[in-house]
Amino acid sequence: MKTKKYEITDAELEIMKVLWKNGELTLKKIVDILSKDEKKNKSTIKTLLYRLIEKESVMSITNNGKEHTYRAIVSEEEYLKRANESFLEKLYNGSTNKLLLNFVEEKKISKKDLQDLLDLIESED
Numbered sequence: 001m002k003t004k005k006y007e008i009t010d011a012e013l014e015i016m017k018v019l020w021k022n023g024e025l026t027l028k029k030i031v032d033i034l035s036k037d038e039k040k041n042k043s044t045i046k047t048l049l050y051r052l053i054e055k056e057s058v059m060s061i062t063n064n065g066k067e068h069t070y071r072a073i074v075s076e077e078e079y080l081k082r083a084n085e086s087f088l089e090k091l092y093n094g095s096t097n098k099l100l101l102n103f104v105e106e107k108k109i110s111k112k113d114l115q116d117l118l119d120l121i122e123s124e125d
Contacts, residue, residue, distance in 0.1 A: 005056045005057045005073065006074060006078075006079060006082040006083070007055065008052070008057060008079065009051075011044075011048055012048050012051060012052055012057070014034060015030060015034070015045065015048055015049060015052060015058075016052070016057065016058075016072055016074070016076075016079070017076075018030055018034060019058065019071065019072040020072055020075075020076040023071065024061065024069045024071040025069060025070055026067060026068065026070075027042070027045070027046060027049065027068065027070070030045055030049070030070065031045050049070060053070075056073060057072065057073055058070050058071065058072055058073060058074075059071050059073050
């Protein structure tokens with residue numbers, strides 16, 4: 001069975017970011033954090049958490065038999081790696097060259113950033 005732990009929606013990603021930044025949290029604490037920046041209600045957040053648990057991206061831990069805390073199973077680094085690979089494959093057929101050329105052609109990269117990339121490439125040789 002193929003795992004869906006890295007197939008995280010934008011709404012779910014907001015919860016993952018909170019867990020990555022803060023570690024293990026209760027539902028109340030997650031709601032408090034997300035309510036400051038966005039208008040997400042407890043019911044929506046709870047639904048998103050259950051989806052993340054089903055995907056095996058987050059685990060629920062029962063403390064003292066009643067209070068649940070939630071912790072990310074998927075690390076931020078691994079998620080970013082998989083998301084970057086997926087993005088590159090979907091849009092550029094896996095070609096880093098095409099991606100970088102697009103940024104250069106569209107002038108989305110500064111000369112300094114381009115020089116930093118060239119320096120990095122040269123240092124790898």
